[in-house]
Amino acid sequence: MEKTYTPARIESHWYAQWEQAGYFRPGESGDPYCIMIPPPNVTGTLHMGHAFQDTLMDVLVRYHRMAGYNTLWQPGTDHAGIATQMVVERQLNAEGHDRHALGRAAFVEKIWEWKAQSGGTIQNQMRRLGASVDWSRERFTMDEGLSEAVEAVFVQLYREGLIYRGERLVNWDPVLQTAVSDLEVESAEEQSSIWRLRYPIVDSDEWLVVATTRPETMLGDTAVAVNPDDERYQSLIGRRVRLPLVDREIPIVGDDYVDPAFGTGCLKITPAHDFNDYEVGLRHGCTPINILTEDARINANAPTAYQGLDRYAARERIIADFEAAGLLDGIDPHRLMVPRCDRTGVVVEPFLTRQWFVDLTRETQSDGRPGGWREITRPALDAVRNGDIRFVPENWTKTYYNWLEDIQDWCISRQLWWGHRIPAWYDAEGAVYVGRDEAEIRARHDLGPEVSLRQDEDVLDTWFSSALWPFSTLGWPEESVELNRFYPTSVLVTGFDIIFFWVARMIMMGLKFRGEVPFREIYIHGLVRDSSGAKMSKSKGNVLDPLDIIDGIDLESLVKKRTTGLMQPQRAPAIEAQTREAFPEGIAEHGTDALRFTFASLATTGRDVVFDMGRVDGYRNFCNKLWNAARFVLMNTEDRLEGIDAGEMSYGTAERWIVTRLQRTEQTVNEAIQSYRLDLAAQAIYEFTWDEYCDWYLELSKPALQGDADTPQARGTRYTLVRVLEGLLRLLHPIMPFITEAIWQRVAPVAGLSGETIMTQAFPIADPERIDTAAEAEIDWLQRFILGIRRIRGEMDIAPGKRLPVILQNGSNADRQRVEHHRAALDFLGRLASIDWLGPDEAAPESALALVDDLEIRVPMAGLIDRDAERARLEKARARLADDLARTRGKLDNAAFVEKAPAEVVQRERDKQAETESALARIDEQIRRVERL
Structure with missing residues (x-):
């Protein structure tokens, strides 16, 4: 073996050997064991969350492969509709082109070209991590087979009445101009205001004061709601107010949703621009009025004075007009949660638009009659309740139940060009036809060439194709050998953040289209956080690239990497300073195995992972220890x-x-x-x-x-x-x-x-x-004997190589036999010069003492140490401990510190005081022994 462990020298060599030999592929025998990789975005690179999750899956797969199972770890990537379209569109814009000028077909072709050139990044990074996936079966959510599965599912659900097209509120990104899922929306607290607006009561000189954080939406108000138990406003329920600036009368309604203690107790209802208002509006028969365009400008449903204004420009003008009319009651500073799209950073709007939905709330009985149980969601609930699927840890079942029991219909359409285009066509009158292609539709509905058809422009949400992943990747809708062998799969390894978006939907679709659960167990792991417990994000500058830990990176390259491409460029100086402080030498090479062992050591079920580079350093040392041990053994x-x-x-x-x-x-x-x-x-x-x-x-x-x-x-x-x-x-x-x-x-x-x-x-x-408890007892005794000798050496500052005379006293017959039996090991490991026994009544010389049960191990101090030098060393150590104790006592004697500091901080200081006092007592005893020499 090489003298030095060099991870880079062995890792690329052995992975290539494994992959070329086909060791990752399943065989023909053994019980099946299958894991589906949560498909990473094709645009992606390997981040710490991927590296952690892939390590967990690979440990499980390699373990079961060695345990004799027929294993399949199915790899693949997701087409990532929004992310991929943004990447290619930015490239076009940089070249001075525009996708609309290019046209849909040519733009999609550009994306396929980009995927061919750059789409393999994350796969190569997975290879660096040692992921033993079956690359020969790699799938892509837009490949031919998976696209066929998506079309088949859409068509069947539509024909069963479980997919419909309707006008509903969705999260809307005004930059991308598409609906986005909740997972693509990040909410963070920001400083804003609450504006108090006066709405005149019809046939009265009085007004109601409503409080709002989005004044521009008042242009679409359809009611003012108060709590029916609020005595201030009970007499006004049923009357009307005149909506300022719009000059439209709207009703005052009573609804339990209103919190009398918040704001003024009067809530403006804008059903087209607020999810909660939408539900209140439905209860009171309010017709939603959409006042925004797709790019968040004021549309023609608002007064002419505001039409065409950006939403925030409209806000400023509306406030000015309220103030000019004497209807602005006041402005209060307010911190609120602001939802932004994680792709563009823009504030998303609740937006009323026509979309495609999966009906997750329809109730039918098994014989098809209405009433009874929810057709799609109830089987998914029952599968966990009856034990067909088990969550690990079990507490996540409550989260799963809560979401499915309070579920809303699923918006599956996106206003993009990249993705599975919705298989729906329209004739000139707007009639809808759904089928796998236009030819099938014409044949099914007997439509001749004189009937012009156009396909729906929208594409499907990427979660729709991902929901089919456990069976579509195995060949469905064909009854393939792999589908029958590996479905249901064994375990899903995933984070808790996509239980709603992916896990539950896979269960629904698996039960609906296969009649079986897609997996038997769901292992929920935590999120990877930095050493202080903060979530890793590029904007915070605390992101770590797993490949940098594996290969090492110099400081300047690390700084450049962390400060390039920030959504908030003004944060670059702070991120640079933080990076230089945290990694003054850059990051050293650690190798894949040290990183993987770190992840495994942190993988407690369900808890977030607090990642500390110090642990990787320690496990790099562990690799060296193993390597050197192997060299010793082989020699x-x-x-x-x-x-x-x-x-x-x-x-x-x-x-x-x-x-x-x-x-x-x-x-x-x-x-x-x-x-x-x-x-x-x-x-x-x-x-x-x-x-x-x-x-x-x-x-x-x-x-x-x-x-x-x-x-x-x-x-x-x-x-x-x-x-x-x-x-x-x-x-x-x-x-x-x-x-x-x-x-x-x-x-x-x-x-x-x-x-x-x-x-x-x-x-x-x-x-x-092969378990020998007697041998365990013997070696346990020997270890305690040797550790006692080593403790004495450490306390008395005796050189490791100096041979020591040892005196034993009060031992049993068993101790004497063990000393004799293990004498060679005791002399070798303890570096002993001699072992002598004293009778129980004999006086022992001044000695350092260690105990193994009743056996006293004494090392005579005379002649072993310089009395004056040892006393000086101990006095110096005592002075240092005394200073530490004084500082700690000073803190604890400060009433303000004890009262105001967090409880864990105060307890840490108390523990430190107790430890220091104990150390001082030991030092004092050592000083007394030295003085008696």
Whole structure:
């Protein structure tokens, strides 16, 4: 093996080997195990969320592949309607072109050209992460097969009356001029105002005062609502107000939705521009009035004076006109949640427009008669309630139930050119015909060539095609071999933020079109946050690129990367300063395996992941530890075990102990992975590798390996070293695939094993017959003995290499036997000069003391230390601790600090005080011992 672990040297080599050999493809035997990758946007690059999620899925897939399952990890990408269209449109604009001038067909062709050139970025990045997906089956939501599935689903749902076209409120982006889903809207608190407007009461000299954060929408008001229990306004319900500037009378209505304590208790109702107002308006028979154009200007439904004005320009003029008319009651500063499109940054508008919807609220009985249960959503609810699908962790079922029980119809149309064009055609009279293509429609409806048809301009929401992902990627609507073998899939691994948008819709569509759930379990993981717990975002400058962690990046390149292309360029200086402070040396190379192990170690079920670069540093050291351990083992075992059979070996306590510890680790890891606790699996492997195998067993093996020993004990030690290492590599492979493959290729032949790759070896399963509790007890005693000696060395500042005389007292017969049995190991690991026993009544010299149960381990101090120098060292340490204690006590004695600081901060200071006091007591005892010398 190379002397130094160099991840870049092994990672690209082994991934190419795996992919070329076809190891990622499913076989013909074994129980099926299938995971569908949540399809990333074709425009995307690998961010920390992708890297975390892909690591979790790959661990599960590699584990089940090694456990003998017939595994399929299905890859693919989403066409990402809005994002992709924006990318290509910006390129055209930069070249001085416009998509409208280019035309729809030519523009779509441009997008396909862009996809061919740039669409493989995220796939190549997944390869860098070690993702063992079956690339031969890669799908794209706009490829021919998936497009056929989308058309088939749309046509069937339409013909069953479950898809309809209607006028409803949607989230509208005035820049993109399309409806957008809730997931594409990010709301954040911003500073604004509340404007109080006076609406004159008809046939009265009085007025009602309404409070609004969007004065421009008053042009479309259709009512003023008050709470019917509000005594201030009860007598006015049923009367009318005159809408200022518009000169239209609108009713005063009573509705429980109004909160009497908010604002003035009077709520203007604008059904065409507010989701809640829309529902109130429906209850009171108010006809919505849309006063905005698609680009958020005032339209012809408003008075001429405001027509053509941008919404915010109209706001300013309306406020000025209210003030001039004496109808502006006041303006109050107010912070409110403002919804912005995550693509354009523009404030989205609730907008009344004609769209296509999936009817998720229609109630039918199984025999088709109206009434009973919701046809699409009820089976999806029942599938989780009856246990056909299990959420991990289980608490997410409540979120799932709440959304499905309070669901609204699903807007599936988008005003874009890129996507699955809606398979609907219109004749000159506006009649609608739905079918897979125009030819099918003409044949079905007997329409001759004299009937002119035009296809709907809109495309389908990308979530519509993604909802079919678990079965469309397997060949549906054809009954393919893969569909029958791998559907239902095994587990869906996803974040909680798309339970509504994707998870629930896949369940609905899977049950509707396959009659079975799309997956048996849903593993919900948390979001990746920075070390302070903040959400990672480019605007905050706290984004980390996983490839930068893998490969390393210098500071200047990192600064440039974080400050380029910001939606708010003015933040660049602050982001640059933050980056220079956080990464003064840039980011060092860590390799894929260290990053993957970090993700696994953080993968507690359901909790957000607080990512800290310090942990990646630690796991890079772990890789080095494993690499160096393997080199040690190979140097002591290669060419030393050939031709030796089991009868020529003997195994000491240390060998039986490490084999036992391996069995217990194997049991823990299997249970942890099966319960989706990858953090516990990683912890168990780490502790076994570092603490038990490397720090203890490798050291315990050295006495038997010294010189050219070829004794049965030496052979047994060598065999145990290599076989335990080989088992550990298989145990670790799902989390750290690259380093384990590279080492296994060298270790397996020495261990007498054959095979082309570690990927296809059996995952270790604990053997209860190999657990030796007596050996565990023996080594536990030895470890406590050695750790006691090491603690004394540390406390007394005795050089690690200095051999120590040891005096033992008050030990049992078992202790005496253990000392004798483990004498070689005690001398070697403890660097002991001698071991002597004192009788129970004999006086011991001034010594440093450690205990193993009742056994007293004493190291005489005379002659080991310089009395004056040791006292000076201890006094210096004591002074430092005393200063720390004084500062902590000062804080805790400050009443203002204790009362105003967060409780956890105060408790941290109290814990610090207790620890410092304990350390001072230990120092004082050491000083007293030194003075008695």
